[in-house]
Amino acid sequence: MNWYLGRLGQYAIVLVAALTLNFFLPRAMPGNPLQFLAGEDVGLLSPEQIAQVQARYGLDKPLWQQYLRYLGSIFTGNWGFSYQAGLPVIETILTRLPWTLLLVGTSLLVASLFGVLFGAIASWYRGGSFDTSSLVGSILFDSLPTFWLGMMLIAIFAVELRWFPIFGAVTPWGPKSGWPYIWDILRHLVLPATTLTLATLSGTYLVMRYSMLDVLGQDYIRTARSKGVQERQVLLKHAVRNALLPVSTVIFLNLGFLVGGATVIETVFSYPGIGTLLFQAVINRDYPVLQGAFLVLTISVIVANIMSDATYPLLDPRVRKGAS
Amino acid sequence: MKKVSKLLLSLAALALLSLALASHSGKTLRMAILQDEGTLTPYTYQTGYPGYELLTMVYDTLYQLDENLIPQPWLAQGAETSADGLTYTITLKPDLKWADGEALTASDVAFTIKYFQDNLHGRFSTPANKVAAVETPDEQTVVITLKAPDATFIQNGLADVPIIPEHVWADVTDPNSMVVSIGSGPYQITEYRTDQFYRLTENANFWGPKPAFDEIITPIIKDQTATFQALQTGEIDVAVRKVSPELVERFAAQSDLKVAQGPGFSASTIQIDVTKGALANPEVRKIMAGLIDYEKLVENVLLGFGVTGGPGFLPPAHPLSNPNTTEYSRYTPEEAKQRLEELGFSQGADGVYVDADGNRLEFEYLTYSDRPIQLRAAELVAQDLREGGFNIELRAMERQALVQRVWPDFDVSKGRNYDMSMVNWSAPVAAQARLGSMLHSDFVTGNLNVGGYSNPKVDSIIEEAAVTIDAAKRQELFFALQQKMAEDIPLITLFFEDGVYAYRPAVYDNWVFMAGQGIINKLSFLER
Numbered sequence: 003m004n005w006y007l008g009r010l011g012q013y014a015i016v017l018v019a020a021l022t023l024n025f026f027l028p029r030a031m032p033g034n035p036l037q038f039l040a041g042e043d044v045g046l047l048s049p050e051q052i053a054q055v056q057a058r059y060g061l062d063k064p065l066w067q068q069y070l071r072y073l074g075s076i077f078t079g080n081w082g083f084s085y086q087a088g089l090p091v092i093e094t095i096l097t098r099l100p101w102t103l104l105l106v107g108t109s110l111l112v113a114s115l116f117g118v119l120f121g122a123i124a125s126w127y128r129g130g131s132f133d134t135s136s137l138v139g140s141i142l143f144d145s146l147p148t149f150w151l152g153m154m155l156i157a158i159f160a161v162e163l164r165w166f167p168i169f170g171a172v173t174p175w176g177p178k179s180g181w182p183y184i185w186d187i188l189r190h191l192v193l194p195a196t197t198l199t200l201a202t203l204s205g206t207y208l209v210m211r212y213s214m215l216d217v218l219g220q221d222y223i224r225t226a227r228s229k230g231v232q233e234r235q236v237l238l239k240h241a242v243r244n245a246l247l248p249v250s251t252v253i254f255l256n257l258g259f260l261v262g263g264a265t266v267i268e269t270v271f272s273y274p275g276i277g278t279l280l281f282q283a284v285i286n287r288d289y290p291v292l293q294g295a296f297l298v299l300t301i302s303v304i305v306a307n308i309m310s311d312a313t314y315p316l317l318d319p320r321v322r323k324g325a326s
Numbered sequence: 327m328k329k330v331s332k333l334l335l336s337l338a339a340l341a342l343l344s345l346a347l348a349s350h351s352g353k354t355l356r357m358a359i360l361q362d363e364g365t366l367t368p369y370t371y372q373t374g375y376p377g378y379e380l381l382t383m384v385y386d387t388l389y390q391l392d393e394n395l396i397p398q399p400w401l402a403q404g405a406e407t408s409a410d411g412l413t414y415t416i417t418l419k420p421d422l423k424w425a426d427g428e429a430l431t432a433s434d435v436a437f438t439i440k441y442f443q444d445n446l447h448g449r450f451s452t453p454a455n456k457v458a459a460v461e462t463p464d465e466q467t468v469v470i471t472l473k474a475p476d477a478t479f480i481q482n483g484l485a486d487v488p489i490i491p492e493h494v495w496a497d498v499t500d501p502n503s504m505v506v507s508i509g510s511g512p513y514q515i516t517e518y519r520t521d522q523f524y525r526l527t528e529n530a531n532f533w534g535p536k537p538a539f540d541e542i543i544t545p546i547i548k549d550q551t552a553t554f555q556a557l558q559t560g561e562i563d564v565a566v567r568k569v570s571p572e573l574v575e576r577f578a579a580q581s582d583l584k585v586a587q588g589p590g591f592s593a594s595t596i597q598i599d600v601t602k603g604a605l606a607n608p609e610v611r612k613i614m615a616g617l618i619d620y621e622k623l624v625e626n627v628l629l630g631f632g633v634t635g636g637p638g639f640l641p642p643a644h645p646l647s648n649p650n651t652t653e654y655s656r657y658t659p660e661e662a663k664q665r666l667e668e669l670g671f672s673q674g675a676d677g678v679y680v681d682a683d684g685n686r687l688e689f690e691y692l693t694y695s696d697r698p699i700q701l702r703a704a705e706l707v708a709q710d711l712r713e714g715g716f717n718i719e720l721r722a723m724e725r726q727a728l729v730q731r732v733w734p735d736f737d738v739s740k741g742r743n744y745d746m747s748m749v750n751w752s753a754p755v756a757a758q759a760r761l762g763s764m765l766h767s768d769f770v771t772g773n774l775n776v777g778g779y780s781n782p783k784v785d786s787i788i789e790e791a792a793v794t795i796d797a798a799k800r801q802e803l804f805f806a807l808q809q810k811m812a813e814d815i816p817l818i819t820l821f822f823e824d825g826v827y828a829y830r831p832a833v834y835d836n837w838v839f840m841a842g843q844g845i846i847n848k849l850s851f852l853e854r
Contacts, residue, residue, distance in 0.1 A: 033726025036736055037448075039502075044448045044736045048770050051446055052737055087362060087520070088370035088502045097520040153551055161555050168556045169547045174523035175354065272547045274521035282361070287726060 009311055013304050020304075024296040025072050028289050029065070035085045035287040059085070072293060081297075082290040086282065091294035094279060101171050102263040102275035108191060109198035110260060114206050114253050116199075121210025121249075122242050125218065137211075140204035152197040152270035159193060166193050169272040194271040198264050202256070209252050213245040220244075247318055251310055258306030262299050355539045355834060357846075358547040358556060358565040362521045368488045369447060369501035374752055375846075376566040378449075380544070382848045383526060384425075385488030385509035386534075388416060388435070389480055393840050393849065395645075395757060397485040400534075401430070401510070405484070411475030411795045414484075416468045423531040424491045425514045432462035437492035439470070445501050453483030475793040477800055482758055512537040512852055521546060535852040538836065542851065557583065557828055564829035566846045570699075571629035577828045584835065589633060589643040590825040591753040591842030594700055596691075596707065596818040597732060598746050601778040604687055605745060611815035613665050616657035617714040618707055624821050627702045631826055635819030638808030639761060643841060646759045646801055648808040654818075662714035671715075679715040688717040692731065692747035695722040700748045703820055718746075733776045739769040742776060749776065749817075756822070757842045761807055762788040765816055779816035 037044045039055050047055070056062045060071065075081055081091040120140075124133040143151070160168045167173065171190050177183045217223065218241055226240050227233075263277025276295060283291040315321045363377045364370035366384065371377040390400035399405070401422060406415040422430035442454035456476055461469040472479060494508050495501075507515050512532045517525035526542040545562065547553045554573060556562045558580065569577060569585065578585045604610045620634035633641055638651030657665065663673070671679040671687065679687045693704040701722055708718040723731075732747045734740040755764070755774065766772030766788045767780035784807065791803040825844035829837065836854065837845040 031726070032730040034730075034735060047446070047448055047452075047736070048773070049737050049739050051451070052735060054446055083503050086372065087364045088367075088504065089365070089520075090503075094520065156552060156555060161559055164559065168559065168561055169549075169552050170522060170545055172522070174519075174525070174543045174545050175356065269548050270552065272545070272549060272552060274519075274546075278521070278548065285725070 006312075009308070013308060017300065017304060020300040021073070021076065021297065022069075024293050024300065025069055028284070028287065028292045031284075031287065033287055034061070035289060037286070039085050076297060081294045084283075084291045085288045086286050086291070091290045094291060095276065095294055095298060098263075098274055098276050098279050099261065101273060102261060102268075102277065104171075104187075104191065105194055105198065105268070105273060105275060106260050106262075106264055109195045109202060110253075110256055112195070113199045113203045114249075114256075117203050117206025118210050118242075118246070118249060120203075121207045122214055122237070122245070124207075125211045125214035125245075126237060126241075128215065128218075136207070140207045143200045144204035146201075148197065148201045148264075148266045149270050151200060152194070152267055155193050155197055156270070166190070171273055190273075194264075194267050194273050197270075198267050201267075205256075206249060206252060210245060210249050213248045214241060217241050217245045247314075250317060251314070254306050254310035254313075255303075257309075258303035259299070261302045353539045353834075354541045354543065355564065355851075356562045357542060357544050358553050358562045358567070359524075359544045360546070360567060361548065362546060363524070365505045365507055365518065366515055366524065367501070367504045367507045368450060368490060369445070369504055374449075374754065375843075379566075379846050379848065380524070380526075381488060382511065383513045383542070383851060384507055384511045384515060385490070386511050387485055387488055389485035390848065391481070391485050391840065393838050395481075395841050395843075397480045400485075401435075401489060402484070405480070407795070411477075411793070412472050414470045414472075414479070416470065416484075418466045418468070419533060420466065422510060422533050424493075424510050425508050425529045425531055426491075427531055428491065428493055429465075430489070430491070430510050431465040432468045433465070434492045435468045435489055436460040436462050437495070438487065438489045441490065441495060441501075442487065447501075450487045453479065453487055456483065475795060477792065477795050478758065512848070513542060535854065538834065538851050538853050554828070557830070560830065563833040564827070564845075566827075568823070568844070569826040569828050571627075571631045571826075574629070574631065574826055582830060582832060583828050584831040585826060585828050586837055586839055586845050587631070587824055587826045588839040588844070589641060589842055590823045590844070591641060591644070591756040593635065593639070593641070593751045593756055593822055594703060594820045595635070595639075595749050595751060596746050596820065597749040597777050598815075598817060599742055599744055599777055600816060602745060603685060604681060605689065607669070608814045609665075609669055610687070611818075612655070613657060613662050613714065614711060614716065615654045615815050615818045617659065617662050617710045617716075618654070618818065618820070619710055620654070620821065623703050623706055626706065627699055628821060628823055631824040633822045633824070635821050637812035637815060637819070639764070639811060639817070639819050640756055640759060640804075640808065641822045641842070644756060644759065646804045648805040650805075651808040651812045654812075657714065659713040659715070666715055673715065676717075677715065678717040686717060687715060688719070689745035690719045690721055692728050692744055693720065693722050694725055694728060694748060694750070696725060697750070699823070700750060704748050707820070737769075738773060738775050738778075742778060753842050759804065761804065761811075762792060765807070765811070777816055779814070781810065781814060784810050784814075 036052065036055065039059060053062065060068060083089065084091055084094050087094055120136050124136050127133055156168055160166050167190055171187065173186050176186045223236060223240055226236050261276060263275040263280065265277035265281045267273065268275040268277040279291065280295050283295065359376055361372065363372045363380060366380060368381065368385065371381045386401045388400060388402040389397040392398050401418055403417045403419050418432060424430055439454050439457050439460050442450045456472050456479065457470055458473045459471045463469065488509065491508055494506055498504055512529055512534065513526040514529045515524055516527040523543055523545045528537045528540050547556060550567060553565050553567050557565055574585060577583050598605050598611060600606055615637065624630060624632045624634055636652035637654055638648045640647040642652050666679050671681055674680045674686060691704060691708055693700050704720055708720050711718050728747065731744045732742055732749060760774060762771060763774040765775060765779055765784050767785055771788065787803055787807050791800055791807065794800045794803060827845045838847060838849040839845050840847045840849065
């Protein structure tokens with residue numbers, strides 16, 4: 003119990019530190035959001051008018067007062083309005099969240115499954131042709147720039163073959179409900195999700211592969227083999243299960259970044275996710291959106307960590323014993 | 327959320343209504359835009375282009391610029407200007423209606439002016455604040471009295487400020503979070519999906535020429551490559567994005583695409599802090615401007631799709647452009663060095679010239695990191711200047727960071743912290759000939775004067791031009807102003823990029839190319 007309490011205390015400290023950074027980092031960037039507060043022709047305003055705009059958004063107040071207001075707003079749930087869109091921050095985040103969850107969630111799922119699968123097979127047949135080719139392949143996809151990969155997929159599968167659409171999450175002039183709508187969404191999902199999967203697959207794959215190699219060298223594997231356990235059983239019961247422990251940590255961590263979106267891929271495919279929202283907010287110095295989106299991201303990373311910490315003892319009895 | 331869904335419901339009802347009323351030609355245009363434009367009200371649209379163009383499809387102005395940028399009566403039937411240039415008596419067209427069926431009257435116009443005076447907006451409050459009083463003797467007549475005569479009031483005010491419905495806006499206290507967008511223009515918004523698309527549907531209550539489409543859908547495509555690929559495969563019919571020079575030939579060769587090309591007014595300039603060291607000397611600036619090979623820039627960077635800049639700033643296609651100030655006097659590197667020596671500079675050990683006190687002609691040159699065209703141009707310019715005895719250090723910066731050094735808080739009274747910088751002035755600056763804003767030494771009048779230029783003679787010409795209504799006299803003053811610019815070189819204008827746009831002619835081929843602005847404008851979306 004104490005162990006959990008101690009952990010929670012640590013997370014509280016991390017949360018406060020992250021919230022503080024979320025406030026100060028955007029403001030440490032040169033420039034300011036004036037252009038988006040006063041409309042595009044801000045240059046035409048007189049200094050008094052500019053001061054008036056800043057006052058309306060509380061930007062004229064000393065930084066510490068703005069900070070206190072920000073801390074208060076987190077708990078009241080009133081995250082303010084986006085400077086840029088003129089909509090409540092929560093709404094701008096919520097309209098994009100489903101798309102981000104769909105895109106990043108799908109590829110996280112696929113990448114985790116294939117990462118584990120490929121990693122297990124590769125290490126089981128270590129040095130074989132599958133091991134070599136999958137290792138080279140994963141390093142290759144990992145080092146390719148994501149935007150280039152996305153553009154190549156578009157050029158081949160959307161422009162040349164015309165199998166998939168080039169942009170967006172749905173066809174604006176397409177069906178609005180029922181199976182045709184779901185089909186439309188899936189068609190739009192394939193290319194960006196594939197790009198993201200290819201770009202992230204190597205993480206899980208490499209961890210799984212090394213973890214398996216480590217496990218396969220352990221005494222208990224030799225013991226199992228020497229007492230005549232079938233190879234299949236050794237692989238599934240003894241090796242893979244134990245090797246999955248570090249992989250589960252990686253997956254949980256990725257889960258935390260799920261809501262952060264995938265800026266580059268969302269831009270290349272014009273996918274309406276959180277990633278491009280964050281990117282635009284940085285460019286436009288849209289402080290309320292930055293704060294809101296980072297807050298959601300911070301909380302989700304922390305929750306994922308807590309989940310990872312909380313489930314680890316369940317998965318690995320050794321940790322449980324060490325803690326009690 | 328509730329408010330939004332209510333809005334969507336009422337919009338949907340309106341859409342059904344207008345669908346039922348509109349003749350069924352079933353014509354749809356798919357036009358890719360660049361980014362989300364908010365709820366597309368006068369306070370929440372995002373970009374000058376194409377945001378303002380989309381806005382004007384939903385809202386009307388009293389005057390409308392034609393393809394030669396001449397204001398023509400729009401909601402107004404006409405206006406009478408008093409002899410002193412202070413009073414405009416405007417008669418509205420009869421039987422004007424808002425998209426929701428309410429009558430549009432003189433009191434909406436008066437309300438609009440008052441609203442923009444009370445609720446600050448960067449673009450529309452400036453002309454609104456020039457108004458001293460508005461009277462509405464009857465439902466169709468508006469009498470506007472200005473605080474001072476203003477030659478640009480029709481063009482920059484009456485032809486720019488969208489008229490908003492009093493019955494919708496009367497109780498709106500925070501216009502920046504306004505979600506209801508109802509205008510009197512040819513189209514109305516019937517669907518908006520954040521970050522995905524807008525659906526604009528023909529407004530059955532529109533008073534004017536018939537809209538060319540039943541429906542315009544504007545998917546947001548952020549990536550340039552994806553935009554043009556979508557155009558090539560036929561997923562979209564037109565893009566608001568300018569076609570980059572290297573793509574023009576490819577599009578022109580494709581049989582189902584057509585390219586529209588015309589002069590652009592967006593200017594790539596070098597702004598100079600003219601208060602700083604050797605840069606304060608107009609003779610030095612003249613040498614710098616003379617060293618640059620403008621033709622090479624247009625040829626190599628724009629691949630010929632552009633016009634070279636001149637000391638008078640305004641592009642040759644502009645009616646107020648002085649034909650004598652469209653080209654800089656040029657120097658070869660040898661002539662430049664000789665001229666520098668005449669001015670008291672001498673060549674240092676590494677070839678860079680120094681003044682009598684040993685100060686080197688060495689300047690930092692800022693440029694936007696996200697604009698390949700400006701970056702490439704800056705590299706060529708730096709090379710030209712180096713050959714003439716200058717040392718130029720190029721620094722590519724993120725946009726906001728650059729603005730913060732050149733134009734802190736968009737307020738010229740806050741000074742500046744740079745030597746030279748690439749500055750891209752958007753089309754309206756040249757189109758509306760805002761030379762006064764760029765050159766006047768007063769912080770309010772000269773609110774675009776980011777170089778700190780100051781010349782009393784220039785100030786007085788600007789002040790006189792601002793209140794001169796007579797067209798010929800005004801042109802004379804502008805010519806004189808440009809002559810002064812050629813003498814002083816307050817900034818260096820490198821080039822104007824042409825506007826090049828690609829579209830599918832099978833879907834629509836009736837585009838209006840508005841001088842300096844391109845084919846995406848209200849007139850293109852109406853039948854003629």
